[in-house]
Amino acid sequence: MQTTYERELSQSKEFLTQNDHFLIVSHVQPDGDAVSSTLAVGWLLSCLGKKFVMVNEGPIPKRMRYLWHAEEILDLSVTPLDRQFDHVICVDCADFKRVGTTHERFAEGARLLNIDHHPTNDHYGTVNLVVPHAAATAEILFDLINHMGLELDESVATALYTGLLTDTGGFRYSNTSPKVMAAASKLLEYGVDGPGLSELLLEQMTLPQLRLLTRALNGLELTEDGKIGWVSVTDEDLKATGAVHEDMEGIVNYPRNIQGVEVGLLFKVINEQAVKVSMRSAGKVDVARVAQSFGGGGHVRAAGARIEGTLNSIIPRVLEQVRQQL
Numbered sequence: 001m002q003t004t005y006e007r008e009l010s011q012s013k014e015f016l017t018q019n020d021h022f023l024i025v026s027h028v029q030p031d032g033d034a035v036s037s038t039l040a041v042g043w044l045l046s047c048l049g050k051k052f053v054m055v056n057e058g059p060i061p062k063r064m065r066y067l068w069h070a071e072e073i074l075d076l077s078v079t080p081l082d083r084q085f086d087h088v089i090c091v092d093c094a095d096f097k098r099v100g101t102t103h104e105r106f107a108e109g110a111r112l113l114n115i116d117h118h119p120t121n122d123h124y125g126t127v128n129l130v131v132p133h134a135a136a137t138a139e140i141l142f143d144l145i146n147h148m149g150l151e152l153d154e155s156v157a158t159a160l161y162t163g164l165l166t167d168t169g170g171f172r173y174s175n176t177s178p179k180v181m182a183a184a185s186k187l188l189e190y191g192v193d194g195p196g197l198s199e200l201l202l203e204q205m206t207l208p209q210l211r212l213l214t215r216a217l218n219g220l221e222l223t224e225d226g227k228i229g230w231v232s233v234t235d236e237d238l239k240a241t242g243a244v245h246e247d248m249e250g251i252v253n254y255p256r257n258i259q260g261v262e263v264g265l266l267f268k269v270i271n272e273q274a275v276k277v278s279m280r281s282a283g284k285v286d287v288a289r290v291a292q293s294f295g296g297g298g299h300v301r302a303a304g305a306r307i308e309g310t311l312n313s314i315i316p317r318v319l320e321q322v323r324q325q326l
């Protein structure tokens, strides 16, 4: 008997082989898995001789430009795209909102293939390939490429490895399953430079990034019981340090890493009316639930939400929700 996963893989294969002229999108402020998954789908469609356009609402992180055809992912905030697509592939997006403004390029009644690994995914696709126990969307694409009988090469292996590496925090988080290690092992056989990618993506920092981290940590706060720790970053902090948006990635781990802290939070001020909050849990608290109560989502130990309001009004609201879960 076919498992649900096998059935979803077959339906996804059919979606890709039976159609053409695809739009590939990932979530706003894309991370390593989002960028890698976009490119892996592009690579897969190239193998099938299909036409496609890869887009994101904004720029992809500079650090990821080494990836195969990364420069071809259109940044819709600077490069307008004047056509719409009947077939769309969304990768690493837990819900429709996550695609940001790219939805303006979806034709009315467009058919959507939703490939994702978030437990909070609401199955918004026409076809859904949603695997909550997968460590990364890249892990699902590794399976899909194999399911379709395509032979990997070094470029797509590097993309897939990048997704696994970044979403498992360097093969350290609890999502680092035997399956992840087996896939990573296979990918290394295609010539992926594992240590080089770890150095580039997990170790290296730019000077502005380090300055931003220092500045943010200066404002570190803890609840009285020491169970919740948080920092915030404003536009002023970015300006003062010369850092860019992507430099905020990873800061949230610092409050979470303090002994005794159950939940670490990072509040990023987007503008006067909105704050993006990143949440990390040591394991006891399901931060995906907390994020969902604010319209966001994610995983048990890593989640986020965009919340309307000022920083000062949002911090106590989020702390209260976390406290209730403790």
Ligand code: 5GP
Binding pocket: 092, 094, 095, 098, 118, 120, 277, 278, 279, 295, 296, 297, 298, 299, 302, 303, 304, 305, 306
């Ligand atoms: P980060 O804090 O690194 O931005 O995101 C942590 C996790 O939560 C990621 O898996 C990410 O996809 C998810 N996430 C972050 N922000 C949102 C959001 O606004 N909505 C949803 N559904 N998921 C989010």
Ligand code: MN
Binding pocket: 033, 034, 092, 117, 135, 136, 137, 167
């Ligand atoms: Mn992911």
